[in-house]
Amino acid sequence: MRKIVDLGLLAAFLFIALFGPTPAGASENYIPSVSLDNYWTAFGSPQLDASLAGTNEFKRGDTVTLYVDLTNYGRIMGFKADKKADTLMEQALADREFDYERERTTALGIIGTLLSSSGLIEVKSGDQLIEALRSGEKSRDPMKFSIKISSHAPAGEYPLQLRLSYDYQYNAEVDANELDSKVGLRGFQSSFWYERANTTITIPVFVKRESDFEIAEVEAELSAGEKDGIIEVTYKNIGEEEASDAIARLSVFKPFSSTDDQAYIGSLAPGEERRVKFKIDVDSDATAKPYSINSEIKYTDLLGETVISESMKIPVNVNPADRSYTLPGVVALILVVAAGAYIFRRRKRG
Incomplete structure (x- = not known):
């Protein structure tokens, strides 16, 4: 068919x-x-x-x-x-x-x-x-x-x-x-x-409801060659749940280094802020300009699980190295002593 x-x-x-x-x-x-x-x-x-x-x-x-x-x-x-x-x-x-x-x-x-x-x-x-x-x-x-x-x-x-x-x-x-x-x-x-x-x-x-963070305030003025420079950072919980055993951590890179790149925050309730300090070393050859250092918060949530927050950038301003007056002072002292000795010898000859 x-x-x-x-x-x-x-x-x-x-x-x-x-x-x-x-x-x-x-x-x-x-x-x-x-x-x-x-x-x-x-x-x-x-x-x-x-x-x-x-x-x-x-x-x-x-x-x-x-x-x-x-x-x-x-x-x-x-x-x-x-x-x-x-x-x-x-x-x-x-x-x-x-x-x-x-x-x-x-x-x-x-x-x-x-x-x-x-x-x-x-x-x-x-x-x-x-x-x-x-x-x-x-x-x-x-x-x-x-x-x-x-x-x-x-x-x-x-x-x-x-x-x-x-x-x-x-x-x-x-x-x-x-x-x-x-x-x-x-x-x-x-x-x-x-x-x-x-x-x-x-x-x-x-x-989902969970903790969330932002950087509310920063004080970070450093100089090239500075050792144990202090930066202060205020973290705020802008989420809906409390974070427990919170620790702020830095991810440093050249020209920065640190042996104190973690700061304990503790418990941080929604809307609560906490200010912490970090010690930072700056290389002596660092270019003077604004930088950003990444930071994150490791904490425990309400279920007892360990959570790491989104990365947050800390603005850091590096100034030129502080001028040292030690060498010019020594040179000036030598010149003064030499001038004094010269004057003393001339008077003695006269």
């Missing part, structure tokens, strides 16, 4: 595959040029919903991938007969169209765009595509979106918006030349109308 190719349906899928979504300002419908017989009008449409696979709670500073599953809950709400089928061929055509109309709830060419309304969460990935999703089905593969959470994002809920754009069939028409008792409908053809639909689904993401 010869396979009958549904040219209308094939053309519709090729249109979506080749040209993609309807551009802004263009028609929202794809309407074929051939108008055939319409026996039925179906009522219903796709109904898409989204859910996260896995956790939606993350730490500040994380870069994570969200796996979003789509499910189509669309269903046919009913049918209305538009043309009476009086002959056997018309009945066959009506039955064929009825089957096509049931595809009204299938979403085609689904494009997902994830948006963040907060500057504290950045969506780093582009649009995601699912070719088709029939009624009652869940996407075989999830949409994948990468997001970056700011290192100082306050704990709480951050709603992300998933915008879905898709096409669906909203009408089908059929026709044929004749009905053959052996091969069925001869010269069968069909036409399909497709409509563009858009929906937005909120996906909540939560940032």
